Amino acid sequence: MSEEIVPQDIEAQVAAIEAEMAELLERKAAAEKRARDFMAAEDHKAGVSHAQEIFAAKQEKLMLDTEWEIARRKKNRLLMPQ
Numbered sequence: 001m002s003e004e005i006v007p008q009d010i011e012a013q014v015a016a017i018e019a020e021m022a023e024l025l026e027r028k029a030a031a032e033k034r035a036r037d038f039m040a041a042e043d044h045k046a047g048v049s050h051a052q053e054i055f056a057a058k059q060e061k062l063m064l065d066t067e068w069e070i071a072r073r074k075k076n077r078l079l080m081p082q
Contacts, residue, residue: 010078010079013078014075014078014079017071017074017075017078018075020071021068021071021072021075024064024067024068024071025068027060027064028061028064028065028068031057031058031060031061031064032057032061034053034057035054035057035058035061038050038053038054038057039054
């Protein structure tokens with residue numbers, strides 16, 4: 001027996017995914033800002049380097065990009081005509 005998907009369930013799932021996507025974008029922007037701030041704070045002549053922090057922030061941004069893309073695809077699958 002297959003369960004029939006109710007349109008309200010789909011709308012609720014889409015709304016949840018959109019909320020998740022918005023949060024991911026905020027976290028991505030914060031990671032990008034953190035990377036920029038660390039790069040601006042570097043002073044190679046004085047020996048101040050934040051390479052590990054910059055790398056970690058950029059890796060986090062890439063991970064969040066991937067999670068956002070996965071959420072976008074889930075949303076699109078839900079919205080496909082049945």
